[in-house]
Amino acid sequence: MAEAADFQGTRPSPARRWLRRSASVVAALPLFATLLYGPLASSAHADEKAPGSRTVDVSLDTLVPSTPTEGDTLTITGSVTNQGKQTVNGATVDLRVGSALPNRGTIDEVAQRKGFTPSSDGTAVAPAYAYPIPTLPAGTTQDFRLSVPVDKLGLGKAGVYQLGVSLTGRTPSDPYNQVLGIERTFLPWQPEDTEKKTQLTYLWPLISSTRLSAETGSDDQQTPVFENDDLAAELAPGGRLERLVSLGSELPVTWVIDPDLLATVEAMTRNYQVKDGDTDVPGRNQAVAKQWLNSLEKAVEGGKVVALPYADPDLASLAHRGKDVSGSLSHLQPATELAETTVETILHVKPSVDFAWPVDGALDPSIVDIATSAGADKVIARSDSVRDTLPYTPTAARPIGGGTTAVVADEALSTAFHGDMTRAENSTLAVQRFLAHTLTVTQQQPEKQRSVVVAPQRMPTAAQAQSMASALRGLSAQRWTLPADLITAAAAEPDPRATTQVPNTSRYPQKLRRHELPVQAFQDMKATRETLDNFKVILTAAYRVVTPVGNAINREMSTSWRGRPDAAAYRSGVLTHLKSLTTEVKLIEKSDLTLSGRSATIPVTVQNKLLQGVDHLVLRLTSSKPTRLKLNGSDTVSEQPVRIDGGHSQSVKFTASANANGPVPMTAQLYTEDGRPYGKPMHFTVKVSEITPTVMLVIAGGVLLLVLAGVRMYTQRKRAAAREASAEEAAAEEAAAEEADPQQPSDPTPDTRAQSTEPSGPGEKVDR
Structure with a gap:
């Protein structure tokens, strides 16, 4: 109105x-x-219809068997913790079975669900199988154990069932029974073998961080020097690498190995040194290294081994930041060749070197190009990078052009055991979720057999490896999967509906790009490589330097350096060590020289403090003022070959001719035979002092004075001799006269005394 x-x-x-x-x-x-x-x-x-369904935390520690069949009894152990502020009374731990899950997406959704949902969590099994907990005070934990025959679970057709373990009880503020906590997991139910079983390939990676430095001892064995001795803990019983080998030896896996790890452990089996501040100390873990290598050799016998390029280079970093630095890609093909020989030499098996494995299986066209340049024609990718829109999981192998095959690992299965697996609950839930996914994959297209690949994290922890092994053991009955190796998976017939499109570069994950090696890393490698190339040509035993330094350059681009701040320090250490070796061959500084003639010899000393000889060196001496001083009579530059044994020096002499007075700057420089400068040049000055007419007159005057002095001395001696002769003649005449008239009155009385035996007086002439 x-x-x-x-x-x-x-x-x-x-x-x-x-x-x-x-x-x-x-x-x-x-x-x-x-x-x-x-x-x-x-x-x-x-x-969450029940407001208190998160009051109690329910933890599942074990679930056995993980893939039950008819006649089995399901046993679940775990604990409940009262996280509230009130005591829980009259509680029971119950097992709840939900309906079969329709697809893989539902599995992931249930795994993330929190709180109790009556519509999907179902009702508890018979009370006879519940575990009673009369009281559960606030903040306390109580263990439980449930054992239920599988035929009491009410399972229907084959499939993956949601399984829940809940605690029902009451509190003083809510004095009626309600679900106060629940934990969900999955129960794969396939009592009979499927007609078409999924071929499952599981990669088992043996990869570790860089441990070896570029330095070696001066002995004949070239004792290796380690950055640290941390690898021993991974190799020792219970260590990460020991568990991987021990567990993998009992599982149907494909071994994926970084050959640098094998070479490092093999070096540990002999004498080795470990850096300790400014000194090196002997390593003491030879026995551990030998035991690990022996165990690995037995484990891989008869199995499939895939060898990554030596030191596991970071293909994505090379593709995005390193390819524009000249020489960065030159290491890939040699690294692949070295990988094959290393594995064959140490493990005595022939590996496949046809596979490349970029980080997390993330691809773009540039990464594929880099991978194939290393010699690989198969790239291990992951389904979160190469995405499909199919309602089922396709076969892993698919052609991506250029004769290259992408082997696309399943993302959910590959990441199933990330995170902390040291907690029993985390491991149990991860194992059941993994098994649930594998059964669902098989049931997606039961009439068609497919091939699925699992590529886990590169360096799983010991706990993660244990969880991975538990999951594979759960599939050992082979009711819906069959084990296959990676070579077989790569050769499987591709699904024609699966995508073959490589994602473009803009879709490459930013979280991965942030941890790539910087451009500076590749520039550092280039500097080290150029220094090595210039150095090795002069060495008579080049392998003593080329091998350890070359391997260290490979290690500098290892995937293991991602996100590590000490990567730059390692690169710097390699280059510093190499430069210290090159400076052991050098020119000895000399002081300025003075030439006082028209020709002279200029010596230049070359010192070799290396333990090996050097050859193929040329010493070049250059005169900057040829109008004053020329070399070899007419040249501005003079060269002479240099060859010096280890621990020796050599003096190289150059002839020079002077034309005018004055200082002449000289430069001595070593060169390799191909014309590249070696070491620093040495500069010194030669002072030329030419002989002038004035100097000649002074010298002639001096000579004339000497001649005149000689003539005067000769004349004086001649006169003295003449006087002496005249005196002797007069004495003779007087003696003759006395003999003719001996009675002359003037004659003195004859001296009849005996002849004196005393020395004659001074100035006397004595006839003898």
């Missing part, structure tokens, strides 16, 4: 208008509330 009055133009009273508006608001409130809170209320109703 009011609406009619308004429509007819009749104006209602203010009181009536107020009442009408109030009634309209009240009438609209339910609709407004539904629009605003309806989704939240509906969600809350669906997810």
Whole structure:
């Protein structure tokens, strides 16, 4: 009536208008509330009808058997923890069986569900199989054990069933029974073999971080030097690598091995050194290394082994950041060849080297190009990178062009054991979820056999490896899967409906890109490589340097360096060590020289402090002022070959001729025979002092004085001799006269005394 009055133009009273508006608001409130809170209320109703269903935490530690069949008894152990503030009374731990799950997406959704949902969690099995807990005080934990015959579970057709373990009880504030906590898992139910079984390939990676440095000892055995001795803990009983070998030896797996790990462990079996500050100390874990290698050799015997390129290079980093740095890709093909020989030499099996494995199986066209440049024609990818829109899981192998096959691992199965598997609950839930997925894959197309590949994390922990092994043991009955190796999986007939499109670069995951090796890493490798190339040509035993340093350069681009801040320090250490070796061959500094003639010899000394000889070196001496000083009579530059034994020095002599006075800057530089400079140049100055006419006059005057002095001495001696001769002649004449007239009165009295034996006086001439 009011609406009619308004429509007819009749104006209602203010009181009536107020009442009408109030009634309209009240009438609209339910609709407004539904629009605003309806989704939240509906969600809350669906997810958690029992308000206290998260009061108690339920943990499942074991579920045996993981894949039961008819006649089995299902046994579940675990614990319940009261996380509330009140005591739980009259509690029971019950087993609940839900309906069969229709697809793989539902499995993942149930795994993430929280709280009790009566509509999907089902009802508890018979009370006779419940575990009673009379009281559960706040903050306490109580273990439980449930044992239920499988035929009491009410399972129907084959499939994956939701299984829940719940605690029902009451608290003082809620004195009625309700579900206070629940944990869900999955029960694969396939009592009979399927007609077409899924071929399941499980990769078993043996990969570790870089441990070997580029340094070696000076002995004949070239004792290796390790960055640290941490690898021993992984090889020892209970260690990560020991568990992988021990568990893998009993499982149908394909071994995927980084050959650098084998070479590192093999080096540990002999004498080795470990860096300890500024010194090296002897390593002491030879026995552990020998035992691990022996165990691995037995484990892989008769199995399939895939060898990654040596040191497991980071293909994505090379593709995105390294390919534009010259020489970065030159390592890939040699790394593949080295991988094959290393595995054959150490394990005595021939590996397949046809596979490349980028990080997390993430692909783009540039990564595929890099992978094939290493010699691989098969790339291990993952389904979250190469995505399919099919309602089922297709066969792993598919051609992606250029003769390359992508082997697409299943993402859910490959990541099933990420995270902390040291907790029994985490491991049990992961194993059951893995098994549930495998059965669902088989049931997707039961009339068609498919091939599925699992590529787990590159370096699983010991606990993760144990969980992986438990899952594979759950499939050992082979009721819906058959084990297959990676070579067989790659050769399987591709599904024609599966995608063969490689995702473009823009779709490459940013979380992976953030951890790639930087461009600087590849520039550092280039500098080290160029230094090595320039050094090795002069060595008489080049292998002593090329092998350890070359392998270290391979290790610098290892996938294991992703996200590690110490990667730059390792690269710097390799280059510093190599440069320290190159400086052991050098020119000895010399002081300035002075030439005081028209020709002279200039010596230059080359020192070799290496333990091996050097050859194929040329010493070049250059005169910067040939108008003053020329080499070899007419040249500005003179060269001479250099060959020096280890621990020796050699003096190389150059002839020079002077034309004018003054200082002449000289440069001595070593070169390799192909013309590349080696080491630093040495500069010194030769001061030329030419012999002038004035100098010749001074010298001639000196000679004349010497001659005149000689003539004077000769004349004096001749005169003295003449005087002496005249005196002797006069004495002779006087003696003759006395003999003719001996009685002359003037004659003295004859001396008749005996001849004296005393020495004659000075100046006397004595005839004898």
